[in-house]
Amino acid sequence: MATLFQIPQNHPQRFTLHNEVHARAPSIPSLPVRASYLAVSLSSDEKNQERKHLVALCQRFGSVPPDPDVDHFSASFDSFQMSWEQHGEFSAYIFYAYDTTQEPFAEPALKKVPVDWLSQIGGKVMVAAHASIVSPESIHYHDEMDLSPISAYFAGNAIVGAKVSGGAASVFTDFRIHVDGFSRFLVVNHDLRTAQAGRLLHRLFDIEVYRVMALLAFPIARKLYPELKKADRQLYAITNSMTQADNDDAKLLDELTALAAEVENHISSHQFRFAAASAYYQLVGQRLVDLREVRIQGIQTLGEFIKRRLEPAMNTCNSISHRFNLVSERVSNASQLLRTKVDIIIERQNQGLLASMALRAKMQLRMQQMVESISMVAITYYAASLIGKIAEALHALGWHVNPEFAEGVSIPFILIIIAISTKRIHKIIANTTDS
Structure with a gap:
């Protein structure tokens, strides 16, 4: 029998925070399983409509709808299971189906979802992916086999993959969007438990969406590069003019102020996107570590492929952000130098004026x-x-x-x-x- 102790009153959010670690536990009741993933970016109004859309689905199948203030929800319906999470910049849907077919991607889980409800999901699609966890026997897979049959599930594209979860499964993908508008993940189950399978699918989908979200900063970085070069040239011209004896300090100060405003506007407009890209990239790296990849001879691992393609883009974003901050510091330093020079000139003028006033006072x-x-x-x-x-x-x-x-x-x-x-x-x- 539990003993009750006289302890202080609970914090209002104690139980909510304590149970947060269990809130998003992936639950797959059985294997094999097919899963379809959708990540959509939403506006504020679309986020409010999204909850009503979820309630409509639950009412359609007689299930308990989510509470108004939750940001994640899971439910089982007649022929499929669904989990939903609302993040800061996007919402993610995962649909599961358990009746197996011979071909891993022939009947994706999304086909079980009502078409009319699916077509009314708000927002813009950022990531769409199908995943299928199959047994080795169903696709005639073994460790020493030629991977050409596996490549056939990806339209003959070159595949990447690895053994994951301590050798309990093998994962294959081509990181391409296929003719149906979805990317694909094939998971061969060697010794997965259902809880492991749920975590593995979440990690694979997280890698896909965080990879794309991180790359949102890359077009901005390429767009800002000419602006960075222009600002750098302007700053050089201004600082070079500062060394000339016959320069107009007031005009230079106005040009520096305008340049500082322009640079700070670029920084404030895009700093969030660059910071978010860095955070998403770190999450991608963490999810890849969590996979515990072991190389399959003859193909790249997921980590190698993503690092080779994603790291240069992230380095470009970090470089542009860092260089803009450096230009901002240099503009600030130049402004301080010019203001110091102007202050010294004004001080000299004041000293001359004071000397003239002292002479006049002496004469008086x-x-x-x-x-x-x-x-x-x-x-x-x-x-x-x-x-x-x-x-x-x-x-x-x-x-x-x-x-x-x-x-x-x-x-x-x-x-x-x-x-x-x-x-x-x-x-x-x-x-x-x-x-």
Whole structure:
């Protein structure tokens, strides 16, 4: 009997997150099996309609529909089984059928799906593939046989393949889209369990869709290459002009600003696609590792084939993205250098202006001192004249005062008083300015 403990309250998403590892477990009840895979890119409106379309299929066969907020769903119908997953950029459908036929791709699982419902799936097809897990006896396969009969299932195309899952199966494909619009995977079952078979099919379909999704960045990289060369030439022309003595710095700064805006626009417009390509490429590599391939003599493994074809495209995408970032850094550095140069020129102009202002202030000070001296003489003259008038008035009243003598004697005293007063005023002004 289970013991209940008094532990803190559960996080609202504890059980959802815990059960996430079991949510997409591939379930194949029996072997052999045929599977058809569709990956479609969808707009936001098409994603909303997609759920209604799934509900319509479930109602048609009397099955329980998916919850409104789920992003994966599995169900069994009358003659086929289906699993659905909604990813960030695409949705994936896998249809399974278990009634076997002699030819691996003669009756694909998709034929079991209602035609009218299938034709109304929204979006644009990114990947469409058929897979068939067969026994060695059904196609007369053995390890030492010539692979020409296997190639016949792929319209005579050159095939790639390997033993996978520790030798429990052999996988063959040609990575081509056939006349029916589907690529093909043939899995020869040596000792697969049903759970292994489900995981193997998922890995093969993941490799196909992630490979295609990674390559979405490649046309963009090729389109951006001329723009990259153009930006590089423009930056060289601008930096070369910066070294000339008679250049127009304001014009160069405007050109650099326009170039920086153009480069940043390219980066912001396509950075997501390049980052997604890198992530998808890593997923392809991880799924190939999970296959645990062992070489079949005479043909390439899936990993070798994909690496040889996919790696150059991914290197091109990474190179374009990296070089755009480098151009952006170089434009930023050039802008900083030019702005520094402009700032230095402005600083020199400001220093010249300040020196001119200081010279004018010094001249004004000299003129002010001259005016002060003249003013002191004028004030002394008027003050002495005033004393002389006072002495004349006193003399008229009968005082024994000589107006001329009084006026002459007062001049030195008036000068001393004016000089002391002027000095005090200067001191007060100086103290007020310092504070």
